[in-house]
Amino acid sequence: MSATLIALATIFSQLSLLAFGGGNTILPEMQRQVVEVHHWMSASEFSALFALAQAAPGPNMMIVTLVGWHVAGWPGMLVTSVAKFAPSSLVTVSALHAWDRFKDRPWRRIAQRGLVPVTAGLVAASAMLIAKASDQAWIAWVITGVCAMLALRTKIHPLWLLAAGSLIGLTGFGQ
Amino acid sequence: MKHNLASSPTGASVTPKDEAPSVRDLFLGFLGLGFTSFGGALPLARRAIVEQRRWLSASEFTDLLGLCQFLPGGNVINLSVALGMRFKGWRGALAGLLGLIAGPSLVVIGLGVLYEHTQNDPHVRHLFVGLAAAAAGLLIAMAAKIVLPLRRDPAAAAVALLGFIAIALLRLPLLPTMLVLTPVGIAVAARAVRRSGETR
Numbered sequence: 189m190s191a192t193l194i195a196l197a198t199i200f201s202q203l204s205l206l207a208f209g210g211g212n213t214i215l216p217e218m219q220r221q222v223v224e225v226h227h228w229m230s231a232s233e234f235s236a237l238f239a240l241a242q243a244a245p246g247p248n249m250m251i252v253t254l255v256g257w258h259v260a261g262w263p264g265m266l267v268t269s270v271a272k273f274a275p276s277s278l279v280t281v282s283a284l285h286a287w288d289r290f291k292d293r294p295w296r297r298i299a300q301r302g303l304v305p306v307t308a309g310l311v312a313a314s315a316m317l318i319a320k321a322s323d324q325a326w327i328a329w330v331i332t333g334v335c336a337m338l339a340l341r342t343k344i345h346p347l348w349l350l351a352a353g354s355l356i357g358l359t360g361f362g363q
Numbered sequence: 364m365k366h367n368l369a370s371s372p373t374g375a376s377v378t379p380k381d382e383a384p385s386v387r388d389l390f391l392g393f394l395g396l397g398f399t400s401f402g403g404a405l406p407l408a409r410r411a412i413v414e415q416r417r418w419l420s421a422s423e424f425t426d427l428l429g430l431c432q433f434l435p436g437g438n439v440i441n442l443s444v445a446l447g448m449r450f451k452g453w454r455g456a457l458a459g460l461l462g463l464i465a466g467p468s469l470v471v472i473g474l475g476v477l478y479e480h481t482q483n484d485p486h487v488r489h490l491f492v493g494l495a496a497a498a499a500g501l502l503i504a505m506a507a508k509i510v511l512p513l514r515r516d517p518a519a520a521a522v523a524l525l526g527f528i529a530i531a532l533l534r535l536p537l538l539p540t541m542l543v544l545t546p547v548g549i550a551v552a553a554r555a556v557r558r559s560g561e562t563r
Contacts (some may be wrong), residue, residue: 206537207435208545212502216530217537224534232495236482239495240474246397246467247404249437253468254475265472269464276436277444277460281453284445287430298556300433302549305519306541308509309526315506316531319499328496335500340507347401350497357493358486 192260193267195226200252200271207276209307211249215314218255219321228259231321238318243350249273327362380417383450386458392416393443393462398470404439404463418446439463518551 199221203214215238222228229237237258241251249272256268290296323329331353338344357363384392392411400407405428413424427449431441440463447459481487513520526544529535 202538205435206541207437208541209432211437212505214537216534220534220536235495235499236478236491237475239491239498240478241471242498242501243494244467244471244474245399245401246470247400247437247439247463249440250464250467250471253464254471257472257475258479265468269468273436273440273460273464276434276441277456280431280434280436280441280444281448281456283430283434284448291426294556298552299549300429301556302552303433303545304509304548305513305516305522305551306526306544306548308506308513308519309523309544310530310537311502311509312506312523312527313531315499315503316527318502322492322495322499325492328492331493331496332500332503335497336503336507339501339504345401346501349501350494353493353497353500354490355493357496358490360485360489363489363492 190260193263196256196259196264196268197271200256200268201275203252204272204275205279208303209310211247211252212314213307213310215251216310216317218251219317222255222259228255232324233258235318235321239322239350243347325363327356330362331356378417379420379423384416384418386447386451386454388416389447389451389455390458390462392418393459394466396439397463398466400439408439408442412442412446418450516555518555519548522548522551 199218203218206217207214219231219234223231223234234255237254238251241254242248244250252272253265253269257265260267287296319332323332335349335353338349339346396404396408396411409424409428412418413421419427427445428438428442431438431445434441440460443459443463444456447455447457449455451458478487478491482491510523513523522544525547526540529540529544530537
């Protein structure tokens with residue numbers, strides 16, 4: 189097993205256990221490890237992979253698979269997927285019984301509520317880092333801003349926003 | 364174990380079936396979900412699990428989702444594991460998880476291959492600038508939806524702000540940041556609960 193695969197396994201199993209509040213909270217750490225610590229890709233390549241994963245169906249963690257594949261091909265994809273999905277799944281399985289037993293204990297609600305602001309800060313950090321890496325041209329900032337507004341204020345399906353952004357990008361206008 | 368969906372009502376007040384789904388049902392159910400859920404799997408997961416396949420009642424679903432959101436990992440990924448485990452043990456958990464990620468993994472790798480072969484083409488580069496910008500916009504909207512409700516709770520907002528500064532501006536590693544912020548967040552929540560006189 190190569191050093192790269194071991195590094196992927198270490199990074200993503202740690203991220204797996206730290207992903208409180210879903211996948212988007214660990215994007216900054218993933219980017220830090222993959223871009224700044226290991227120099228496997230540039231920040232803009234990372235956000236391109238993030239964009240690809242967003243355009244694909246499925247849970248929003250598919251960037252993990254893509255990063256593993258980009259770094260070390262099929263073995264990388266396999267190692268990264270197992271490292272990312274197995275540890276958190278084992279936690280879920282072991283918590284299943286305890287959760288039912290402690291259903292009505294006050295601390296369960298307090299812990300749940302206490303994680304919300306932490307998650308909020310991390311997702312906001314993800315949003316800023318991804319936007320900064322994605323948006324070099326002014327037109328990109330406009331697309332990001334308009335998409336954010338539309339996603340907040342309307343019920344337009346996200347896929348339409350991704351498609352519209354891609355089309356505007358394709359014209360090359362403002363780039 | 365085959366399920367006959369012919370008699371299932373599709374209204375709001377559906378009750379779960381008596382018969383538990385088989386390992387195969389779990390795999391195929393989540394495989395379908397993985398392939399069809401664009402832009403986040405959660406809304407579709409609810410419809411598929413509660414209304415279409417009737418594996419859980421609405422309140423069972425909400426309770427199980429509460430656990431999945433509380434634990435580390437993607438919400439729907441945890442849901443596939445928890446649901447599989449509950450119905451069919453280890454094999455069920457594995458079937459749910461693999462079903463959910465098999466399709467999207469192949470699609471995303473296909474897109475990756477396409478991207479690597481075409482990324483030097485100026486049209487593709489332009490398209491990607493737009494796609495990535497739109498994806499960033501969606502992420503900002505999602506962040507806003509989580510952050511905005513904290514306006515009414517200054518102490519929680521401060522915790523969120525500290526997390527944002529540590530990760531986005533100082534670029535600190537996640538582990539130590541969470542080891543510090545999680546207890547603070549829980550202390551803030553405990554104080555808020557005490558103050559409002561809630562006991563449960």
